[in-house]
Amino acid sequence: KPSPAVARAVASSASGDVSAMTGEPGDGAGAGPPPGSRLALLALVQRVSRLVSCDTVLEALPQMDSEQLQHRANEALAALDPKGVDAEALASPPEESSLPCMCALAVECIKVVERAELSTHLARVVAAGCEVMSELLDPRTSEARASWSYNWLEDTLEDLSDELDFLALEVYCGLGRLDGAVAESEQSPAAFEVDENDFGNFWGSIEHRQALQELSAWLLCLVFRALSYSAISARTLVEFTNRDLLCLCSLMRGLLAARPGCDSGLPHDAAELQGVALQALCGLTAPELAFLNPAVEGDGDEARDEETIEARNRTLGYYLEVLCAAIVETGMLQDALDAVLVAVRGSEDSAQNALGMRFLSFLSALMLQADSAERTGMADDLDEPQPALRLRAEVSRRADALGMILEAILSSGAAFQNVSQLRELTISCATLSAALAAQGSDGHGEDGFTLGCRMMLATCLEHSLPEDRDGAVALAALTALAVNVGDLEVCSDKLRDLAGRLSSDNSQRARSRLQRTDCMRILVRGGPGAALAVFPDAVEGAAAAAPAQAAAEAPAPSAAAPVA
Numbered sequence: 001k002p003s004p005a006v007a008r009a010v011a012s013s014a015s016g017d018v019s020a021m022t023g024e025p026g027d028g029a030g031a032g033p034p035p036g037s038r039l040a041l042l043a044l045v046q047r048v049s050r051l052v053s054c055d056t057v058l059e060a061l062p063q064m065d066s067e068q069l070q071h072r073a074n075e076a077l078a079a080l081d082p083k084g085v086d087a088e089a090l091a092s093p094p095e096e097s098s099l100p101c102m103c104a105l106a107v108e109c110i111k112v113v114e115r116a117e118l119s120t121h122l123a124r125v126v127a128a129g130c131e132v133m134s135e136l137l138d139p140r141t142s143e144a145r146a147s148w149s150y151n152w153l154e155d156t157l158e159d160l161s162d163e164l165d166f167l168a169l170e171v172y173c174g175l176g177r178l179d180g181a182v183a184e185s186e187q188s189p190a191a192f193e194v195d196e197n198d199f200g201n202f203w204g205s206i207e208h209r210q211a212l213q214e215l216s217a218w219l220l221c222l223v224f225r226a227l228s229y230s231a232i233s234a235r236t237l238v239e240f241t242n243r244d245l246l247c248l249c250s251l252m253r254g255l256l257a258a259r260p261g262c263d264s265g266l267p268h269d270a271a272e273l274q275g276v277a278l279q280a281l282c283g284l285t286a287p288e289l290a291f292l293n294p295a296v297e298g299d300g301d302e303a304r305d306e307e308t309i310e311a312r313n314r315t316l317g318y319y320l321e322v323l324c325a326a327i328v329e330t331g332m333l334q335d336a337l338d339a340v341l342v343a344v345r346g347s348e349d350s351a352q353n354a355l356g357m358r359f360l361s362f363l364s365a366l367m368l369q370a371d372s373a374e375r376t377g378m379a380d381d382l383d384e385p386q387p388a389l390r391l392r393a394e395v396s397r398r399a400d401a402l403g404m405i406l407e408a409i410l411s412s413g414a415a416f417q418n419v420s421q422l423r424e425l426t427i428s429c430a431t432l433s434a435a436l437a438a439q440g441s442d443g444h445g446e447d448g449f450t451l452g453c454r455m456m457l458a459t460c461l462e463h464s465l466p467e468d469r470d471g472a473v474a475l476a477a478l479t480a481l482a483v484n485v486g487d488l489e490v491c492s493d494k495l496r497d498l499a500g501r502l503s504s505d506n507s508q509r510a511r512s513r514l515q516r517t518d519c520m521r522i523l524v525r526g527g528p529g530a531a532l533a534v535f536p537d538a539v540e541g542a543a544a545a546a547p548a549q550a551a552a553e554a555p556a557p558s559a560a561a562p563v564a
Contacts, residue, residue, distance in 0.1 A: 033090075033091070034091050034140070035135065035138045035140055035267075035268045035269075036093055036135050036136065036138030036140050036141035037090065037091050037092060037093060037094075038080055038089065038090050038091075038092060038093065038094045038095075038098075039090040039091060040135060041080060041094055041102065041132070041135055041136075042077070042080045042081065042090075044128065044131060044132060044135060045073060045076045045077050045080060045102075045105065045132075046077065047128060048069075048073050048076075048105065048109065048125070048128045048129075048132075049070070049073040049074070049077065051121065051124055051125050051128060052066060052069040052070050052073060052125060053070065054121060056119070056120075056121040057069075057121050057122065057125060060116045060117075060119060060121070060122055061112070061115060061116055061122075062115070065112075065115055068108060069108055069109065069112075069125070072101070072104050072105040072108045073105060075101045075104070075105070076098070076101045076102055076104075076105045078101075079094075079097065079098035079101040079102070080094060080098055080102075092144075093141040093144035093145075094136075096147075096148045096149065096150075096152075099136070099148070099152040099153075100152065102132055102136060103133075103136075103152050103153070103155075103156040105129070105132060106129045106130075106132040106133045106136075106156065106160075107129070107156060107159065107160060108129070109125050109126055109128055109129025109130075109132070110126055110129040110130065110160055110163050110164070110167065111163055112125050112126050112129075113126055113163065113166060113167045113170055114163065114166065118170055118171070118174055118212065118215075119208070120207055120208045120211045121211075123174075123208070123211040123212050123214075123215045124211055124214075124215075126167065126215055127211070127214055127215040127218045127219075130215070130218035130219050130221070130222045131218050131221075133153065133156070133157070133222050133226075134218060134221045134222045134225055134267065136153055137153060137222070137225035137226060138225065139225070139229075139269075153226075157226055164219070164222075164223075165242065167219060168219065168240070168241055168247055168251060169244075169247060171212055171215055171216050171219065171250065171251060171254070172244075172246065172247040172250040172251065174208075174212050175209065175212050175213070175216070175250050175253075175254065175330075176246075176250065176329075176330075178205050178208055178209040178212065179209065179330075179331060212254065213253070213254035213257050213258070214254070214258075214265060214266070215254070216250070216251045216253075216254025216255060217254050217255045217258050217266060217267070217270070217273075218267070219251065220251055220252070220254075220255050220273065220277065221255075221267045221273055223237075223240060224273060224276055224277075229272070229273075229276050232276050232277075232279075232280055233279075233280055233283060234280045234281070234282075234283030234284045234286060234289060235283075235286075235288075235289060235292070236280070237252075237280050238284070238289055238292060239292070243292055245284070245322050245323050245325075245326040246325070246326045246329060246330065248326070249326040249327055249329075249330040249332045250330045250332075252277050252280075252281060252332060252336075253330050253331065253332040253335050253336075255270075255273060255274060255277050256274055256277060256278070256332065256335040256336055256338075256339045257335045258270055258274070260274070271343075274339050274343070275343060275351075275352075275355065278336065278339060278340060278343070278355055278359065279355065279358070281336060281359075281362065282355075282358045282359055282361070282362040284323055284362070285320065285323070285362055285365040285366065287316055287519075289319065290315050290316045290318075290319035290320075291312075291315065316519075317369065317372065320365075320366065320369040320388070321369065321373075321386065321387050321388055322387075323366070324366055324369060324370075324386075324387035324388040324390070324391040325387035327366075327391055327394075328387055328390045328391050328394060333391070333394050333395070333398065334398065336359070337398055337401045337402070337405070338401075340355065340356055340359045340405055341401060341404055341405055341408070343355055343356070344356035344405055344408040344409060344412075345404070345408045350412075350414050353408075353409050353412045353414040353415070354414070354421070356405050356406075356408065356409045357409060357415065357421060357424065357425050357428070359405070360402070360405065360406070360425065360428040360429065360432065361424055361425075361427075361428045363395060363402075363428070363432060364427070364428040364429075364431035364432050364435075365519075366388065366391055367392060367395065367431050367432060367434075367435035367523070368431060368519060368521070368523070369388040370386075370388035370389050370391065370392040370435060371434075371435070371438070371523055372388075373386045373388045373389055374389065374438070392435050392438075392439055393439060395432070395435065395436075396435070396436050396439040399436055399447035399448060399449040399450070400447055400448035400449070401448070402432065402448070402449040402452075403447065403448025403449040403450070403451060403452040404448060404452075406429065406449060406452035406453070406456065407448075407452050407455075409425070410452070410455065410456055410459065416459075416460075416463065419465070419466050419468075419470045419471060419474060420470055422460070422474055423470050423471075423473050423474040423477065425456075426456075426460070426474050426477035426478050426481060427473075427477045427522055429453050429456060429477075429481055430477045430478075430480040430481040430484055430522050430523060430524075431522065431523045432449065433449070433450060433453050433481060433484035433485055433525075434480070434484045434523035434524060434525050435523065436449065436450065437484055437525045438525070450485050453481055453484075453485050454485050454487055456481075457478060457481055457482055457485065457487060457491060460474075460478055461478070461491060461494045461495070461498075464498075465478075465498060467501055467502055467503070467506065468506070469506060469509060471502075471506070472502055472506035472507065472509050472510040472513075473509065473510065473513050475495070475498055475499060475502070475510055476510035476511075476513045476514050476522060476531070476535070477513075477522055478495065479495050479499075479510075479514075479531040479534050479535075480514065480522045480523070480524045480528075480531050482495065482531075483524050483525055483526070483530050483531050484523070484524065484525045488530060488531075492534065495534045496534055499534050499535045499536065500536070502535075507535050507536060510535050511532055511535050511537065514528040514531050514532055514535075515528055515532070
């Protein structure tokens with residue numbers, strides 16, 4: 001058992017009394033022990049000790065495994081509780097001598113996934129093991145880790161590599177099964193008509209799902225901290241999940257579903273973790289991710305170079321369809337929207353607003369895939385809509401949330417400070433508004449996103465766009481946006497005035513962008529004809545100007561010449 005001083009410190013950390021922990025005055029308003037400190041780890045190990053001693057865990061595990069867990073927990077408690085501990089030592093990172101015991105406890109907890117099915121309590125045990133490793137890898141303890149004589153954490157993570165891969169798959173399977181069970185129960189009759197046993201199963205499914213979502217949050221926290229936040233990218237996470245987009249989206253949903261500041265048991269920097277996850281999510285549409293195939297390495301590079309453009313496009317289209325299916329099947333869209341909205345609303349940080357713009361660009365890339373599926377007629381040959389079309393329907397139902405994200409971006413003014421950002425934002429909004437119009441949802445034109453697009457259109461036309469290459473593309477996207485939201489007639493004069501100021505090369509560049517049919521195209525409702533009419537055709541203009549120019553260059557008639 002811990003000493004009385006440590007017991008009082010752990011008890012005070014639960015109540016938020018910082019002065020009792022460290023001897024310094026605190027606010028007492030929910031403050032906890034410093035992340036990565038000996039006190040935080042001690043409270044965590046005591047929680048693990050209680051978890052592995054409960055009857056549910058003892059019944060689910062073989063006796064030898066449960067006894068090994070209890071032994072590791074007691075061993076870690078003894079290592080963290082040396083005699084003569086003081087408040088300053090409690091608030092500092094653990095000594096290196098305690099690391100072998102802490103790492104052994106984490107390994108024993110995580111290996112539970114190989115010994116039994118992840119029930120609610122066992123999922124919490126495994127999550128506690130990930131939490132132990134995450135606390136030891138906390139960024140605030142980087143200086144202490146640099147002084148260690150041996151990298152215990154790297155060695156432990158190498159031993160756990162196979163278990164972490166298996167854990168990610170188990171969490172994905174469990175969440176998929178429980179999401180179906182919860183959805184089926186939510187469609188049941190009213191509560192007073194539900195049998196008591198059915199209600200117990202329903203509540204048990206919700207609790208079990210929350211435990212697995214918390215486990216996925218701590219698992220991703222462990223991966224992010226092991227690799228460092230700056231090194232996390234879409235490619236990194238795709239490789240971590242062995243290119244399984246369904247598994248990746250399921251894990252990401254568990255992290256994005258968390259509510260920092262509201263949900264207990266989350267990392268102290270959960271908001272930052274969500275931001276890192278969202279940045280990686282927005283990078284999943286990168287074309288190079290479609291070709292991460294280990295079968296085409298070495299000698300396969302020559303074969304890959306000989307692939308035709310059509311074959312590459314088919315591979316990319318298949319990858320995007322799988323990504324759309326992963327988002328739809330895991331139900332991640334709503335949680336991602338909520339997390340982005342929390343990040344951009346009321347924030348003056350340019351990075352947060354850039355995240356909102358990048359998320360809209362991510363969705364617009366997937367809406368282009370839906371447009372491709374609809375134009376090729378492939379959806380007509382299937383009994384159910386293609387994943388991209390299903391995702392478009394999901395996006396259409398959440399148009400109001402998209403409108404709130406766009407409103408938060410516009411209110412910050414960040415998009416108008418950089419013409420390249422304005423260009424990308426207008427292209428994304430034009431594509432998304434065309435997708436909403438193509439979906440044929442009831443009340444189109446009155447949803448929050450369409451109203452936000454009209455506000456952005458009016459704001460952009462009040463400012464003079466630059467007359468360079470980026471300004472020409474931005475103007476083409478604004479024209480497409482005016483067509484998609486039904487405001488072309490109102491804005492045509494202003495758009496024609498801005499288009500008339502462009503040089504012939506930039507005007508032709510805008511027309512060419514509207515006429516593209518590849519992944520760089522801008523979707524226009526009903527075709528690009530109405531938008532192209534805004535921009536003067538350089539060929540037609542040259543043909544019309546030729547007679548006038550020839551007449552001006554003709555020699556003047558001589559005064560002595562007879563007049564016919």
